[in-house]
Amino acid sequence: MILYTNIALFLLGIISVLGxxxxxxxxxxxxxxxxxxxxxxxxxxAIADFGSGLGCLDRGLGELIFVIFDYYEYTKGECLLLGFMSLFSVHMSQLITAVIAFDRLDAVQNPFGYATKSKAKRATTILVLIVAYSLFGMGIAFIGVDLSEHPETCATGSCVLDLYAAYWASFATIVAIFVFYGYLRTTLVLRRKLITVNSSMERRELKRQKAVFKTISLVLLVYGLSWCVPNFLLIIVTVMGNQTGIGLVSSLIAIGTGIHSSCNVFIYALKHKEIGAHMRQFIGKSGPGGVSPAQQPQSQLFRRSTDDNSQRKL
Structure with a gap:
């Protein structure tokens, strides 16, 4: 079972890092x-999911080496070192998922105001704050732990203090509540605005935001299944005080994190119109015959524009 889990982590890590x-x-x-x-x-x-992929590779490969060389005298320090990247990237992934949820709400509540906001400055501020908290959330996992002690299983959940396990469960629950609230509120506002809006320009912008929201909704579905369900199980075993169960669920969370970070790649490639189109353009497969609109001769673009204008006049 441990062998298959680590092989799965290794494969998911490769997909996540490359994707x-x-x-x-x-x-x-x-x-x-x-x-x-x-x-x-x-x-x-994607940066957070890239880190999750590295964490999956780190843990999967590390524990495969333990199994191959029949090494079971690992310490809590060694196991936490295998899991530190996953701890950091999971914090980062959950926080940015919540930020994206409220970003979508902002976009549909005030589409024109949203379009004029300073994008690079806002994104940079968000990145700095998220990285800072993620470092904090990762760092406190080492506090009070006897790094020379031998755990039952080489999983982060088996190595940290009960207090950190309680923090983790609380963090996961609070973030999940914010994420689902943000998306639910966005859905309600978007439906109401599409019915009541009179401006054709605003309606067009809302429809564009709706298309993006559909893609993000798939990300939310994967988030719920691969992250929320395992962490709900973690809350149960934490309340029961079952250390072996905490270790097993910790491994399940690692698998779920790998699935989440890998699935996001395919969602953006297949369902996000803009990012997917540019991904295909990057590898030379966008547009008819592998030619993107940006690569078409200017004469063709001018002819198409002229034809469109003629049709409008008719």
Whole structure:
């Protein structure tokens, strides 16, 4: 069971690192993508998921080496070192997911005001604050732990103090409440505005935000299944005081984190119209015959524009 878990972590880590690394490469290359705040926040999520992938690779490969060499005298210090990247990136991933939820709410409540906000400055501030708290959340896991002690299982949950396990469960619950509240509120506001709005320009902008919201909703679904469910189980075993159960659920959370960070790659590639199009353009497969609109000759673009104007006049 441990062997299969570590193989799964290793494979999920590879998918997550390569996939999220590609997303960051695409967003970094195309200025048009960086001009949208939501895309910048998605890039922060990709950084977090890239870190989650590294954490999966670290833990999966490390524990595979333990199994191969029949090494079971690992210490809590060694196991926490294997898990520190996962602790950091999971904090970062959950916080940016909550930020994206309220960013979507802001976008549908005031679409024109949202479009004029300072995007790079806002994204940078969010990144700094999230990284700072994630470092704090990771660092306190080591407080009070006897790093030379031998745990029953080499999982983060088996190595930290009960107080940290309680903090983790509380953190996961609070963030999940904020995330689901943000998306529920966004859904209600979006539906109401699409019915009552009179301005054609505002309606067009709201429809664009609705398309983005559908993609983010898939991310939310994966978040609920791969993160919220395992952490609900963690709350149960923590209340029961079952240390073995905490260790097993901790491994389940690691698998869920890997699934979440890997699935996000496919969601953005297949469902996010703008990011997906630029990903295909990056590898030379966007537009008919592998040619993107930006790569078409100016004469073709001018002819198409002229034809469109003629049709409008008719």
């Amino acid at each position: 999220n690394g590609f997303i960051l490469l695409v967003i970094g290359r195309y200025k048009k993508l960086r001009a949208d705040l939501c895309n910048l926040l998605i890039s922060i999520l």
